[in-house]
């Protein structure tokens with residue numbers, strides 16, 4: 001589309017700016033979610049940090065305020081629609097609307113991880129259902145509740161969080177992998193369905209982080225003395241960058257996907273994995 005030069009210059013200067021935008025980060029209390037919350041705040045967004053643990057959400061907010069950003073804690077459960085609707089009311093009341101939603105709540109659970117060397121037939125059906133529910137329904141419900149507010153607030157973006165387990169099998173975490181594969185499919189469905197109905201005013205994309213040391217995977221990747229487990233070694237061997245990711249490695253892609261620079265990007269999954277998914281292993 002051709003735009004007047006001055007308007008285009010303004011656009012090019014604003015590619016990575018979220019000035020004045022209202023952003024909600026579910027799982028903003030977690031290792032990756034809090035780094036994403038900080039990155040959005042540094043890009044100019046007013047951030048609502050959403051998680052079940054009020055105290056931790058308040059700590060994250062204090063860190064953002066300390067570094068000159070704007071934020072508030074919004075305790076809520078991504079599996080309870082009413083709690084999300086109440087959170088949306090608080091966000092709209094405080095910041096005047098919602099423009100960005102990052103669905104970072106989720107992850108694997110210990111119960112849904114098959115023990116090393118154990119028979120896969122012994123997998124817990126209950127844990128499988130729970131991990132799928134958390135990652136899939138826990139992405140869908142906030143997207144429905146806050147997505148409506150994004151459209152009525154004049155537009156914006158949703159970013160979901162997938163994983164390397166979505167596209168290729170990782171051993172021992174079948175439920176988690178199935179859930180994240182479904183998150184990627186849901187990302188495309190919502191991008192299409194919402195785009196057809198609301199045009200450019202709402203985009204839905206996802207990131208697929210590689211391997212980051214978090215609370216849920218620490219014991220899978222590191223031994224007690226901090227050296228790599230066999231699984232950790234295999235991951236580093238398959239990662240051309242030769243390291244695990246750090247939470248701030250996600251910042252650039254998330255800010256870009258949420259902002260004007262990605263205005264024609266819809267329904268994609270961006271791998272942030274140090275090259276893991278590109279490598280055949282040979």
Ligand SMILES: NC(=O)c1ccc[n+]([C@@H]2O[C@H](COP(=O)([O-])OP(=O)(O)OC[C@H]3O[C@@H](n4cnc5c(N)ncnc54)[C@H](OP(=O)(O)O)[C@@H]3O)[C@@H](O)[C@H]2O)c1
Pocket residue numbers: 026027028029030031032033050051052053054056076077078079103104105106107108134138161162163164208209210211212213214215216217
């Ligand atoms: N770490 C990795 O290597 C890695 C790699 C790929 C993808 N990911 C994905 O990245 C996302 C963040 O992972 P992380 O490593 O930062 O995990 P984390 O530190 O455990 O953070 C996950 C957050 O999700 C929140 N959460 C869980 N259940 C919730 C619920 N019912 N309602 C609201 N919030 C809920 C928790 O907050 P509360 O306890 O406060 O509710 C927690 O802070 C997850 O989707 C994970 O699957 C992680």
